[in-house]
Amino acid sequence: MVLTYISAAFMAAALAVTSAAPSGRIAQSGSRTPRPKTPRDGPEVDYSPLDAASDLELFAACLEAGLSTRSAVLAVAEASPQWSEAAALIGVGVPMSTAWSALASQPHLEELVRLTQLSGESGAAMATGCHRLVAQLRAEASAQATARAERAGVFIAAPLAVCFLPAFLVLGLIPVLISLGQQLF
Numbered sequence: 001m002v003l004t005y006i007s008a009a010f011m012a013a014a015l016a017v018t019s020a021a022p023s024g025r026i027a028q029s030g031s032r033t034p035r036p037k038t039p040r041d042g043p044e045v046d047y048s049p050l051d052a053a054s055d056l057e058l059f060a061a062c063l064e065a066g067l068s069t070r071s072a073v074l075a076v077a078e079a080s081p082q083w084s085e086a087a088a089l090i091g092v093g094v095p096m097s098t099a100w101s102a103l104a105s106q107p108h109l110e111e112l113v114r115l116t117q118l119s120g121e122s123g124a125a126m127a128t129g130c131h132r133l134v135a136q137l138r139a140e141a142s143a144q145a146t147a148r149a150e151r152a153g154v155f156i157a158a159p160l161a162v163c164f165l166p167a168f169l170v171l172g173l174i175p176v177l178i179s180l181g182q183q184l185f
Contacts (some may be wrong), residue, residue: 060130
């Protein structure tokens with residue numbers, strides 16, 4: 001009975017600590033157009049492979065739902081500031097090839113620009129290529145996370161060696177050597 005209350009208290013504390021909604025990348029304002037970046041916004045946020053994968057997945061879902069490429073780019077730009085320049089260019093009527101070149105400067109989206117050029121030339125559907133890019137970006141993110149975890153293991157072991165090796169020498173090895181030295185001499 002007491003364990004039930006304790007577990008309920010821990011669950012309530014965990015829910016209170018977590019954020020209400022995972023909407024950190026979605027604009028809180030009701031505006032449809034992306035807000036231009038100002039110096040007060042601070043430095044640019046890193047655009048991780050997982051962020052790019054989620055943006056590409058949203059783009060592919062919009063295309064599969066029947067939206068035009070222009071509408072899909074505008075929809076993704078509402079959720080991701082990295083797409084806002086391309087959306088702004090599309091909004092003022094710039095040709096799609098020029099708008100896509102704005103996305104080429106973003107990390108992890110160069111392949112999407114090549115995919116759109118290929119789709120424009122051959123007429124191939126972009127959604128399947130986007131899903132392939134999503135899988136590729138997620139594999140890249142997984143490899144990066146594995147590499148970081150392996151490096152963390154090395155960095156964690158170094159302080160432990162610095163702390164425990166002297167303690168082992170002082171408390172374990174030196175008394176044994178002193179007792180052996182007393183018996184021999």
